[in-house]
Amino acid sequence: MASSQQSKYKVRKEYNEPIEAPDLTVKSWLRWIWKQLTSMKIALFLLLLLAAAAIPGSIYPQRSADPNGVALYFKNNPELAKFLDTLQLFDVYASSWFSAIYLLLFISLIGCLLPRIAVHYKALRELPPAPPTNLSRLPVYKKVNKETNSLQSAFEYLKSNKYKTVVSSDPKTEEILEIRAEKGYLRETGNLVFHISLVGVLISVALGGALSFNGQRVLVEGDTFVNNRAAYDSFTPGLLFTENELAPFSMRLDQFSITYDYINPANYAKPLDFRANVTTSVKGKQSQQLIRVNEPIGLPNAKVYLTGNGFAPEIVVRDIQGNITFSGPVVFLPQDGNMTSLGVIKVPDAPKQFGMMAFFYPTVGKLATGALTSTHPYPFDPVMTVNVYVGDLGLDKGMNSNVYELDTHSLKQIAGGKSGTKALKLVPGETVDLPQGLGTIELKSIKRFASLDITYNPLDIWVLITVVITFFGLILMLLIPRRRIWIRKTAEGAEIGALAKSRDESLERIVKEIAQTMKKSK
Amino acid sequence: MNPAALNTELATTSRLLVLIALTVYVVSFLVLAVSLANRAKATKQEQTKAALRIENIGLVLAGFATAIHAVGVLTRGIAANRVPWANMYEFSISGAFVVSFIYLVALFFRDIRFIATFVIGFVVLVIGSANTLFYVQVESLMPALQDYWLVIHVSVAILGTAFFTIAAALAGLLIAKSGKKKSNFLKVFPDTEKLEKLSYQFNVIGFILWTFTLIAGAIWADKAWHRFWGWDTKEVWTFIIWTIYAAYLHATTTRGWEGKKAAWLTLIGFSAVIFNFTIVNLFFKGLHVYSGL
Numbered sequence: 001m002a003s004s005q006q007s008k009y010k011v012r013k014e015y016n017e018p019i020e021a022p023d024l025t026v027k028s029w030l031r032w033i034w035k036q037l038t039s040m041k042i043a044l045f046l047l048l049l050l051a052a053a054a055i056p057g058s059i060y061p062q063r064s065a066d067p068n069g070v071a072l073y074f075k076n077n078p079e080l081a082k083f084l085d086t087l088q089l090f091d092v093y094a095s096s097w098f099s100a101i102y103l104l105l106f107i108s109l110i111g112c113l114l115p116r117i118a119v120h121y122k123a124l125r126e127l128p129p130a131p132p133t134n135l136s137r138l139p140v141y142k143k144v145n146k147e148t149n150s151l152q153s154a155f156e157y158l159k160s161n162k163y164k165t166v167v168s169s170d171p172k173t174e175e176i177l178e179i180r181a182e183k184g185y186l187r188e189t190g191n192l193v194f195h196i197s198l199v200g201v202l203i204s205v206a207l208g209g210a211l212s213f214n215g216q217r218v219l220v221e222g223d224t225f226v227n228n229r230a231a232y233d234s235f236t237p238g239l240l241f242t243e244n245e246l247a248p249f250s251m252r253l254d255q256f257s258i259t260y261d262y263i264n265p266a267n268y269a270k271p272l273d274f275r276a277n278v279t280t281s282v283k284g285k286q287s288q289q290l291i292r293v294n295e296p297i298g299l300p301n302a303k304v305y306l307t308g309n310g311f312a313p314e315i316v317v318r319d320i321q322g323n324i325t326f327s328g329p330v331v332f333l334p335q336d337g338n339m340t341s342l343g344v345i346k347v348p349d350a351p352k353q354f355g356m357m358a359f360f361y362p363t364v365g366k367l368a369t370g371a372l373t374s375t376h377p378y379p380f381d382p383v384m385t386v387n388v389y390v391g392d393l394g395l396d397k398g399m400n401s402n403v404y405e406l407d408t409h410s411l412k413q414i415a416g417g418k419s420g421t422k423a424l425k426l427v428p429g430e431t432v433d434l435p436q437g438l439g440t441i442e443l444k445s446i447k448r449f450a451s452l453d454i455t456y457n458p459l460d461i462w463v464l465i466t467v468v469i470t471f472f473g474l475i476l477m478l479l480i481p482r483r484r485i486w487i488r489k490t491a492e493g494a495e496i497g498a499l500a501k502s503r504d505e506s507l508e509r510i511v512k513e514i515a516q517t518m519k520k521s522k
Numbered sequence: 523m524n525p526a527a528l529n530t531e532l533a534t535t536s537r538l539l540v541l542i543a544l545t546v547y548v549v550s551f552l553v554l555a556v557s558l559a560n561r562a563k564a565t566k567q568e569q570t571k572a573a574l575r576i577e578n579i580g581l582v583l584a585g586f587a588t589a590i591h592a593v594g595v596l597t598r599g600i601a602a603n604r605v606p607w608a609n610m611y612e613f614s615i616s617g618a619f620v621v622s623f624i625y626l627v628a629l630f631f632r633d634i635r636f637i638a639t640f641v642i643g644f645v646v647l648v649i650g651s652a653n654t655l656f657y658v659q660v661e662s663l664m665p666a667l668q669d670y671w672l673v674i675h676v677s678v679a680i681l682g683t684a685f686f687t688i689a690a691a692l693a694g695l696l697i698a699k700s701g702k703k704k705s706n707f708l709k710v711f712p713d714t715e716k717l718e719k720l721s722y723q724f725n726v727i728g729f730i731l732w733t734f735t736l737i738a739g740a741i742w743a744d745k746a747w748h749r750f751w752g753w754d755t756k757e758v759w760t761f762i763i764w765t766i767y768a769a770y771l772h773a774t775t776t777r778g779w780e781g782k783k784a785a786w787l788t789l790i791g792f793s794a795v796i797f798n799f800t801i802v803n804l805f806f807k808g809l810h811v812y813s814g815l
């Protein structure tokens with residue numbers, strides 16, 4: 001790289017050199033492109049471009065982070081949305097243009113790094129270079145007058161301050177005539193470590209993402225989750241994920257509880273803590289664990305996070321004869337801060353198919369309009385109301401219908417709303433008759449459910465390791481100064497010249513200090 | 523977990539203390555501005571000396587204000603029974619405190635008295651807007667924020683912002699100074715070379731702290747949001763800021779950008795910091811919405 005000694009002292013001159021236009025052969029074109037790409041000018045441009053290219057992702061909703069926002073955008077501005085979508089503005093960080101920028105940047109980075117590693121490896125083994133003939137031309141220069149044997153003390157000073165030093169002495173008197181010293185190789189080492197591990201971060205993030213998976217599961221108290229793909233409510237695998245990454249384990253939700261604040265008027269009835277107590281079973285070994293927000297638990301090839309919760313009233317439906325046609329806890333989705341919840345019950349196997357849409361009020365209250373509402377998220381006074389619909393639920397057609405939705409378009413309402421019959425109203429333990437001889441419905445008890453996120457990224461530890469190394473490299477490269485100092489005996493005494501290879505505010509002070517040491521030791 | 527009692531009376535006292543600190547800051551700001559104006563006008567040595575004496579008074583006042591401010595921030599924390607940086611009002615008063623504190627401490631290491639007026643002016647602006655725009659009553663932490671990473675991640679972010687702020691003040695001056703017009707006023711400040719050096723040093727420390735903030739944020743996100751990085755709006759802007767300052771470091775060390783060009787990049791970076799704190803917090807959608815408003 002550096003051809004003469006002199007050019008090495010300047011800060012990376014090679015990045016400033018003009019790049020000649022290529023002649024017309026393919027080879028020289030390729031060389032020209034490569035030189036351009038690995039030039040600092042282009043790297044800087046790409047870095048700024050990357051910053052700018054990241055902005056639209058914070059303005060438009062992104063599919064990865066906010067799919068509902070994207071759907072809403074499409075609904076509100078269908079034309080514009082379509083156009084934006086062709087520009088990949090709803091997937092900025094996976095878009096071809098964003099990827100192109102950072103891939104080019106990293107190619108540029110690697111192209112920069114390889115030669116620098118070689119140069120630095122050599123520099124580490126080489127001795128400090130010979131001084132320029134004229135020391136007074138260096139940025140810091142000082143004369144020390146009428147000194148006798150003071151270069152010895154300067155040498156000791158430099159040694160004790162961990163400079164790499166070389167001395168040339170008079171072969172007869174052994175008096176030191178010249179000292180060359182250099183310090184701060186760790187700066188460049190840190191710089192290389194930083195840039196290399198940055199590549200490591202990118203690789204482990206990309207590869208880890210491809211090998212990872214992310215799944216959701218709603219678990220009602222008492223239910224057990226057995227880890228296999230079919231047991232997830234939704235499952236998003238990475239590109240390289242294979243099913244045998246799913247390790248065998250099971251997990252039962254024993255109890256879900258919430259602590260509310262009843263002490264402070266400012267947050268009255270705000271939830272302060274969510275706790276999911278689970279029993280996990282790994283290779284036959286059972287253990288009780290607690291999942292909280294911010295406190296996931298680790299299982300083989302999986303981390304389990306708590307993301308949401310709600311009520312799951314346990315409901316039993318019987319036909320006229322008393323045969324059970326539906327039984328089990330039903331997950332109700334919360335609709336507001338006081339946990340008014342909405343659930344759907346579909347009864348396909350009764351003589352006549354019917355569906356129910358039920359509202360659950362943990363602490364029931366009445367609005368001025370007469371409508372029911374919940375006044376508190378804790379079940380102090382729980383009530384469930386039920387609207388009943390008859391007709392074809394569409395279950396027999398094998399349609400993949402959503403368990404949380406009842407499509408009431410083609411159904412006839414026979415209880416609640418404008419049907420003429422009041423909605424059914426139940427408290428826990430109560431059984432009431434369904435209209436039109438459909439049988440009975442019982443609200444057996446109130447359970448809670450927890451929404452769990454189960455994720456796995458086999459390389460997340462490598463992301464962490466490379467990131468931490470990056471950080472240490474950064475500290476070294478920014479805080480350690482690299483400097484060279486030469487001291488030479490002259491007729492009048494001695495002269496000191498020094499050069500900083502980086503921004504270095506204390507070089508002058510250090511040269512003064514050396515001059516002091518030389519004086520003192522007279 | 524038992525809910526901790528919030529002390530609303532103490533929170534009121536805290537607000538009062540912060541307002542008293544604000545008043546003292548305003549007085550300090552005015553005194554510093556007068557001193558600056560006098561120095562610019564000074565033609566004789568004695569006049570400059572007198573102006574410097576006034577500057578000392580301004581700085582002592584700023585010290586008093588910072589001390590009162592410290593108690594104000596501390597009592598807010600005690601009142602809320604947690605660290606005092608869980609919503610925008612609290613970020614602002616804690617952040618403003620760190621800016622003035624770091625600045626006053628830095629005075630012992632670097633001669634940067636000449637930007638006192640701007641730094642204290644910025645602090646006045648932040649506390650003023652915190653009180654009028656962002657004020658909220660003390661509340662307990664929502665479960666997503668109950669984590670020791672709140673202490674680490676946010677405090678380092680605030681610290682980094684303080685360093686970026688001082689660097690930006692220096693860069694702003696540099697730009698003013700390197701303009702064509704040579705006004706008397708600008709003569710008071712050191713030459714552009716000195717300004718650039720100082721600005722660079724504050725940016726470097728700011729960048730290290732910001733890098734740490736980004737890493738700590740990712741570690742926390744892995745616990746709280748189930749992934750270490752998900753391009754949430756706040757993550758996006760933290761990344762943008764980081765990239766701008768990385769570009770700044772490259773520009774200054776490898777491309778030899780000096781003076782005005784580097785200073786403009788500093789100002790662009792700092793605008794992104796302010797944008798991230800205000801516009802992104804208040805108007806952008808995302809997971810990271812803890813303004814409390």
Ligand code: HEM
Pocket residue numbers: 011012038039040043047105106108109110112113191195198477478502768771772775776
């Ligand atoms: C992923 C993109 C990159 C990031 C985030 C990054 C970040 C950094 C940072 C923060 C510094 C510290 C500046 C200083 O020493 O004061 C630095 C230094 C440096 N970078 Fe990069 N860099 C990137 C890409 C590149 C590329 C593509 C090249 C080569 C073309 C490069 C070459 C250098 C060199 C030579 C230095 C040393 C400056 C010196 O200390 O003299 N970097 N980089």
